[in-house]
Amino acid sequence: MRKSMKKLFLLVVAAALVLTSFVTPSMSVYADGLDIEAESAILVDAETGKVLFAKDPDVALPPASMTKIMTEYLVWEAVENGDISWDTTTQISDYAYEISSNDDFSGVGLRQQQDYTVEDLYKAMAINSDNATTIALAELIAGSESEFVEMMNAKAEELGMPEYKFVNSSGLDNESLGDNYPEGTSPNDTNLLSARSAAILGSALVNDYPEALEISSVPSTEFDDQEIRNWNYMLDHDADYLQQHYYEGVDGLKTGFTTVAGYAFTGTAERDGRRLISVVMKTDSEDARFNETAKLFDYGFDQFETQELFPAGYQEEGNETAPVARGKEKEVNIGINEGIHVPIKTGEEDLYHLEYKIDEDRLNDNGELEAPVEADEVIGTVTVVYDGEEEDFGYISDEASQESYDLVAMDSVEKANWFMLTLQSIGDFFVNMFQGAFNWVKGLFS
Known part of the structure; x- marks a missing residue:
């Protein structure tokens, strides 16, 4: 009886070992594809525009504060065109002040009757994702946020973004703006972008205005005698509890969060002269958006290399x-x-x-x-x-x-x-005649 039980045990162990040899992967997880826990995602080579990975990239979703990448682009364009300069000053409207003083938005605390430079407002927007400074810049450039929204949608079309809908400059849901929502939109509207469109926008910003990365890469800075922090935790922050998400080479771009949008992130990283653009939309948590982005970057940098094929x-x-x-x-x-x-x-x-x-x-x-x-x-x-x-x-x-x-x-x-053309024509004539005769004779014996 004991011998039988021992034989049975050895057979079970042997079977288990055989099965394990079949199910244990012998290659990287990337060999069977990349599992990204986000509703939509994309990874793009910034120089060539080649898509290295995509998961439902054409679904339009709320981008939350990733909307600000378009505002950033239009600020750089306005400076380039001479419409404003980084030293241009402006004051804060009642609308922008109302948003800034709302504790729900954790703003930088703008003050009225005070001059702010474009550079300071831009840094607060790009680094701290401040909503009120975004509105102030939109009003300065276009005269009103309503007119600025028209500029945003026109630029999206110009850039070839396939799925987009801009209804405000900040990325907040319009219902959060109270009665200040832009004309031509409704109080229930929200911005919409697909991951592909967000990647096109991010690529346009870093390729057309690479200086923007000098600001988006700043972990923290001073604004109005207070320290403001970058919500991109993949940068090299001083705080130990933020270092868990640090990723070498990351220097932008923009996080986003609203209850409707979930946690989103348009990121970019450069290593060994190669730059990648990533987008993850509607992840479950703040940690998840950085963890999934790290997966994408690992995949792009580890598995791909730009080569001269031909x-x-x-x-x-x-x-x-x-x-x-x-x-x-x-x-x-x-x-x-x-x-x-x-x-x-x-x-x-x-x-x-x-x-x-x-x-x-x-x-x-x-x-x-x-x-x-x-x-x-x-x-x-x-x-x-x-x-x-x-x-x-x-x-x-x-x-x-x-x-x-x-x-x-x-x-x-x-x-x-x-003369040569004539000789060619004569030669072609005799070749065709001979071929025709040959085919006729061949047909007699077939």
Whole structure:
């Protein structure tokens, strides 16, 4: 009996070991995909616009204070255009003061009848996410928040943001603004952005105005003789209890929270010359938005590398030439005259090929290029095609897409003179006649 029990025990242990060998992962968690605990998320390579990861990125959700990234962009644009300067001063309206004095919004405590510079107001907005200073800047730039909202929506369209709705400058729900909600909106309105749109906006800010990162990266600063803190805990804060979320390379951008929006964060980090933009929306807690962002950054920096997939002068095998009509040569070498750099997963360098598309306007009825053809002349486009099994998320937008590159003629083909064209025509005539005769004879014996 004891021997039987012992044998049974050993069989159970052996079976357990076999099963464990099947279920224990032998590779990184990224091999099977990335599990992000947010309703919507996206990770983008800032330089190329290549999307490295996406989870329901086109669902429009309340962005809360991530709305302020658009206000920041318009402030930088106004300074660049000379409409205002960083030293321009303004005073606080009754509306902005009412928001600032509301304890529910934890503002910096603005005072009326006091001059504030654009620089000070901007820092309070970008670092401390202050709502009243945001409103004050909107009123200064556009005359009223209502007109500023029109500017926000126009800029969103210009930037190619697919899903957006701006109803105020701060990101608060309109019902929090009392009777001050902007004209053209309703008291129940709220701002809406998709993760993709938020990433487009964040990318536009860091690419068009990289100086903005010098401010968004400040953990804390002084405002009106008080210390104000950055709500981005992934920065290098002095407080020990905030260090748990510190992430090397993070220098922006904007957190967001309302009861409706949950906890959101548009982040950016740079390592070894590579910058990533991340967005997580509607996470469950303050910790979660930073934990999920860290997962995204780990994935992007650890698993991807920007490489030159195809060097200048590369010709896709089987598509090295294109036919030429009425030229001194009957074909021309074609390919790319600039190297193609793409962020790719490590080990997937050989899982890409190029597809050529010659501009139809350049072709005659027989599908030939018409001579003359100049070297380096653009004759069409080249598309990078991924042949791997994992999902390819494409690019953040059509405007940012670098999937298409120039297809060029590698050599020059001069137009043949009338004599050469005549000889070619005679040669083609006899070739066609011989081919026709050959096919006729072949048909007699088939």
